[in-house]
Amino acid sequence: MGILIFMRNLLLVLCLFLVLGFLYYSAWKLHLLRWEDTKYDHLGFLLKLDSRLLVELAAKYANFTEGVCKPGYASALMTTIFPKFSKPAPMFLDDSFRKWTRIRNFFPPFGVKGQDNLIKAILSATKEYRLTPALDSLSCRRCIIVGNGGVLANKSLGSKIDDYEVVVRLNSAPVKGFEKDVGSKTTLRITYPEGAIQKLEQYEKKSLFVLAGFKWQDFKWLKYIVYKEKVSASDGFWKSVATRVPREPHEIRILNPYFIQEAAFTFIGLPFNNGMMGRGNIPTLGSVAVTMALHNCDEVAVAGFGYDTSTPNAPLHYYETIKMSAIKESWTHNIQREKEFLRKLVKSGVITDLSHGI
Structure with a gap:
């Protein structure tokens, strides 16, 4: 009988220790999770962007000679400061676009819902869905996006810009006459109907023309351009648009709208608005x-x-005399939040800002 009582008491003690151990472990895990949460902001970006993790990662690439392309560098840094980042995402739409669930269920500009027939007609004519064969064959690619800001003026960055394998220009920003500051090379020109160059002679001789579709009319416009049909000025554009683009169908691409979606909701944190275009949610x-x-x-x-x-008297764009004071609050964009996003990338070294304007 005494042995049974002893065993009962021993089991009670063991159970008590197990319960206390479980409670202690749970409290430690909860504290750890809370500590982990405090490392990141509400979007998921690392708060301490000059942390030891970044230093260690940069050290891995320290043996690369300056100017030599570092394979996987930007995505490795991006994953460090934003663990949710997933690299695979094709640059342009191809004939399998309807299978990609990330864009299939969103209307433009965040997806392709309702645009199947137009996009299919465009892609059946262009038949090209990648960069050039020469660029696709590179084991490492360095890319630069050239903005239109007046901060480029008198910086003499042209030769540095032209050193990059891929030079991306936006909308109708001119090159001719500004080569010293902005370079002479253009790989892609990304635009939408209202932003496209209207004077044919202002196009560079060789570059890919890339549509960023923000509304359904944009895809309809591109179909007119690809098939060299007459563009209707009454198709819902907010200003005059180009009626011709001096490019053959195989030199035309459609930008993957996932990048608009990811920039807006994942990276910048703009209002979701049920996945529809609305005030202040377009990057x-x-x-x-x-x-x-x-x-x-x-x-x-x-x-x-x-x-x-x-600096209200500084030039707004590098190619015109309009001053910074002319800038107005945008209905579609949230410039302040975009600055915060871009500054995170610059501070952590994910991207390099050649003109130091961010």
Whole structure:
């Protein structure tokens, strides 16, 4: 009988220790999770962007000679500061676009819902869905997105910009006459109907023409351009649009709208608005192009980014005399939040800002 009582008491003690051990372990795990949560901001970006993790990662690439492309550098840094980052995302739409669930269930500009027939007709004519064979064959690609900001003026960055394998330009920003500051090379020109160059002679001789579709009319417009049909001015555009683009169908691409979606909701944190276009939830083309480059380039740089509203007499764009004071609050964009996003990338070394405007 005494043995049974002893065994009962021993089991009770063991159970008590197990319960206390479980409670202690749970409290430790909860504390650890809370500590982990405090390492990241509400979007998921690392708060301490100059942390030891970044230093250690940069050290792995320290043996590379300056100017030599570092394979996987931008995406490795991006994953360090934003663990949710997933690299695979094709640059352009191809004939399998309807299978990609990330964009299939969203209307433009965040997806392709309702645009199947138009996109299919465009792709059946272009028949090209990648960069050039020469660029695709590179084991490492350095890309630069050239913005239109006045910060580029008199910086003499042209030769540095032209050193990059992929040079991305936006909308109608001119090159001719500004080569010293902005370079002469253009690999891609990303635009939408209202932003496209209207004077044929202003196009560079050789580059890919890339549509960023923000509304269904944009895809309809591109179909007119690809098939060299007459563009209707009454198709819901907010300003006059180009009626011709001096490119053959195989030189035309459609930007993957996932980059607009990811820039807006994942990286910048703009209002979701049920996945529909609304006030202040459209990222600028510059941030969209940076997002595209993070997925498709080993190193990423920018130039001509940033608007310093504290200098009202500074030029707004590098190619015209309009002053910074002319900038107005945008209905579609949230410039302040975009600055915060881009500054995270610059501070952590994910991207390089050649003109130091961000």
